Structures are given as C-alpha cells and as structure tokens.
Amino acid sequence: MGYPIVLHLRGRRAVVVGGGKVAARKVYGLLEAEADVVVIAPEAVPDIEALAAKGEIVWRKKTFAEDDLAGAFLVIAATNDRNVNEAVAQAATPGQLVNVVDDPERCDFHVPAVVRRGSLTIAVSTEGASPALARRIRRELEEQYGEEYGPYLQFLRKARDIILREMADDAARKQLFRALAADSFRQRGRWDEELAQLLANEKERNGERGRES
Numbered sequence: 001m002g003y004p005i006v007l008h009l010r011g012r013r014a015v016v017v018g019g020g021k022v023a024a025r026k027v028y029g030l031l032e033a034e035a036d037v038v039v040i041a042p043e044a045v046p047d048i049e050a051l052a053a054k055g056e057i058v059w060r061k062k063t064f065a066e067d068d069l070a071g072a073f074l075v076i077a078a079t080n081d082r083n084v085n086e087a088v089a090q091a092a093t094p095g096q097l098v099n100v101v102d103d104p105e106r107c108d109f110h111v112p113a114v115v116r117r118g119s120l121t122i123a124v125s126t127e128g129a130s131p132a133l134a135r136r137i138r139r140e141l142e143e144q145y146g147e148e149y150g151p152y153l154q155f156l157r158k159a160r161d162i163i164l165r166e167m168a169d170d171a172a173r174k175q176l177f178r179a180l181a182a183d184s185f186r187q188r189g190r191w192d193e194e195l196a197q198l199l200a201n202e203k204e205r206n207g208e209r210g211r212e213s
C-alpha cells in the first residue's frame with residue numbers, strides 16, 4: 001500500500017514528457033502546486049500550447065532525450081508510446097520521483113483524484129484499481145465540501161494563530177480547536193464573532209481560577 005504524503009513543489013522543477021490530454025491534466029495539478037513545469041513533446045494539445053504562450057510553463061517542442069531530466073525533482077512520463085515512457089523511467093536518476101502514466105509498477109508515486117478548497121486538500125486513491133472510481137468519489141466530495149470551505153479554512157488558519165498565541169492551556173486549546181472544526185460552528189457562519197466570545201469566556205475562566213488559588 002502506498003504512503004500518502006503532500007509534496008511541496010514550489011519552485012521545484014517538474015518535467016512532463018508528452019503533451020496529450022493526460023499530460024495536460026498532470027500539468028494543471030503541478031501548476032496548482034506552483035511547480036516549475038517543463039513539458040517535452042513534439043506536439044501538444046491546445047491547453048499546453050496556451051500555457052506555454054502565457055509563460056506559465058516551458059514547452060520544449062521536441063522528442064524526449066535523456067538530458068531533458070536534468071534538474072528535475074519530479075518526472076512524469078505521459079507519452080502514448082510505452083517504449084518512450086520506459087526510456088524516461090530508465091533515464092531518471094535514483095533521487096528523482098517518477099510517475100509513468102501507463103505503468104503503475106514503474107511508478108515511485110501515482111497521482112490521486114483531488115478536491116481543493118483553499119488550504120483543504122482531499123485526495124482519493126484506488127492504487128490504480130479504478131481511476132474511474134477515484135474520479136466519481138472526487139465528484140461526490142466536491143458536492144459535499146463546497147467552495148465555502150475556502151474562506152472557512154482561511155478563518156481556521158487565522159484562528160489557530162490567535163489561539164496558539166493567546167491561550168497557554170493545552171486542554172483548553174484542544175477543546176477550542178475542535179469547537180471551531182465542528183460543522184455546526186461552520187454552518188452558523190458567525191466565525192469571528194464566536195471566536196472572540198469563546199476566547200473571552202476562556203480568559204474569564206482563567207481569571208476566576210487565578211482568584212481561587
């Protein structure tokens with residue numbers, strides 16, 4: 001079974017070999033993670049052409065050669081030619097993370113189906129058993145966790161900073177974090193107001209404890 005992790009790719013080079021629809025899907029995911037994306041392909045779908053024209057990726061309009069992998073942190077072999085994909089995997093050095101879109105056995109990692117809502121990422125993997133099921137579940141999760149989770153996560157991050165700064169008691173902090181994560185809290189929508197109230201209550205309780213001792 002694979003070990004799920006979230007890679008930090010900002011400023012790191014990701015080389016995608018191939019310029020078809022599968023490559024384009026991987027490119028979009030890599031751009032969301034702010035990787036420096038380089039595509040190697042003699043021909044590419046319009047999405048990839050457009051991204052290259054806007055300067056959001058580099059497209060080397062050529063067939064794959066070993067030296068295309070120089071400086072890559074992550075490599076995706078996404079051509080429609082099994083032999084080329086195999087050659088890409090062979091050319092990678094041991095430290096480079098490799099995904100081969102038509103050969104799960106050759107992969108250091110596979111790519112899950114993903115829902116993103118600001119800082120919230122929900123990833124679904126079937127380990128290659130059924131990418132179509134991963135896609136279906138991703139769509140269901142998109143319904144369940146709507147766009148409103150983006151601003152909610154922003155609030156939670158800010159609240160967490162405040163709580164860590166202002167509250168010393170571990171147990172009380174934990175209780176507060178859980179209260180803010182409750183769906184009923186999210187749905188009421190009065191996040192800042194309720195946080196201020198909860199912090200004030202906690203300060204008052206502390207004050208009382210101080211006077212008791």
Ligand SMILES: C[C@@]1(CC(=O)O)C2=NC(=C\c3[nH]c(c(CCC(=O)O)c3CC(=O)O)Cc3[nH]c(c(CC(=O)O)c3CCC(=O)O)/C=C3\N/C(=C\2)[C@@H](CCC(=O)O)[C@]3(C)CC(=O)O)/[C@H]1CCC(=O)O
Pocket residue numbers: 025026029099100101102103104109110111112113114124125126127128129130131132133134135138
């Ligand atoms: C999740 C997603 C992420 C992404 O690509 O971004 C993804 N595949 C997606 C869609 C999809 N892929 C395929 C179909 C057609 C239906 C079907 O065959 O089921 C559909 C559905 C569609 O297109 O609608 C066909 C397919 N996929 C692979 C092979 C090769 C093989 O298994 O040998 C073949 C056969 C090719 C052929 O010969 O035809 C291999 C892989 N695909 C993976 C990921 C990795 C395993 C992830 C997992 O199992 O969880 C893995 C192992 C490697 C990798 O790519 O990392 C993305 C959904 C994004 C979304 O919608 O959210």
Ligand SMILES: NC(=O)c1ccc[n+]([C@@H]2O[C@H](COP(=O)([O-])OP(=O)(O)OC[C@H]3O[C@@H](n4cnc5c(N)ncnc54)[C@H](O)[C@@H]3O)[C@@H](O)[C@H]2O)c1
Pocket residue numbers: 017018019020021022023040041042043044045062063064078079080081084101102131
């Ligand atoms: N992992 C997945 O999610 C998934 C899903 C569907 C299909 N697949 C597999 O992925 C492969 C690619 O699918 P696609 O629909 O994107 O194919 P496609 O035919 O649309 O694109 C293939 C691309 O590879 C490029 N290419 C071919 N030879 C090359 C070389 N020597 N160097 C560099 N680039 C080269 C072509 O120029 C083209 O841009 C399929 O063959 C299939 O086996 C994987």
